[in-house]
Amino acid sequence: AQHRCSIEDPWATIEPADRPEELRRLLRDLGTGDEDAPLEAFQITRFEATWTEFEACVAASACAWGPGDVANSVLPALVPFEQARAYCGWRGGRLPSLLQWRRAASRWDQKGGGYSMLPLSAAVDPAGEPIGPNEVGGAPSSANDVGVEDLMGNAVEWVSLGSAARCPGEGSDAALVGPIRSFGETVAVGGACLRVPVDGSVRGGIRCVR
Numbered sequence: 001a002q003h004r005c006s007i008e009d010p011w012a013t014i015e016p017a018d019r020p021e022e023l024r025r026l027l028r029d030l031g032t033g034d035e036d037a038p039l040e041a042f043q044i045t046r047f048e049a050t051w052t053e054f055e056a057c058v059a060a061s062a063c064a065w066g067p068g069d070v071a072n073s074v075l076p077a078l079v080p081f082e083q084a085r086a087y088c089g090w091r092g093g094r095l096p097s098l099l100q101w102r103r104a105a106s107r108w109d110q111k112g113g114g115y116s117m118l119p120l121s122a123a124v125d126p127a128g129e130p131i132g133p134n135e136v137g138g139a140p141s142s143a144n145d146v147g148v149e150d151l152m153g154n155a156v157e158w159v160s161l162g163s164a165a166r167c168p169g170e171g172s173d174a175a176l177v178g179p180i181r182s183f184g185e186t187v188a189v190g191g192a193c194l195r196v197p198v199d200g201s202v203r204g205g206i207r208c209v210r
Contacts, residue, residue, distance in 0.1 A: 062090035093210035154206030169195030
């Protein structure tokens, strides 16, 4: 049987916020840096890329295998930044900005009367420590209101930072964002981010936008 992440419409549309000022308040609290940029509609892949999907990119000579890569698996592909960027280009898209990723991971809280980040999924424990990764699409309860899954669980994911984005760390415009609690000595919970080297020593999950 075909895994469900390969048979659903792979792209979800994220519309501009109904209450843009409330969303900007959340983004300012998170320290996005470019939270005053226009929040236009965009599409984002519903699921993290799987190893099987990455293998198809390799077969098309658009991506390259690295040590430790796993073929024929519905676990999330964890690859260096340049391979993640190559994969998204092959799919006709690009890596999301920090602003886009956090917009996709936000939702309107009817009870609280404001925007909040999606809750951490079952792929992390209550302290935010990883217990996965799980199969991609294995935790439907982690979906946002338009069906984008695993934004707050499973794997940290690559984003491409703009010049205004405020993200701790040094050395590049690439960052990992997601639920993993600890990158070395830096605590990062929920939608937090961390700049990391792009020398191939750090790996992350792939989600694309267009």
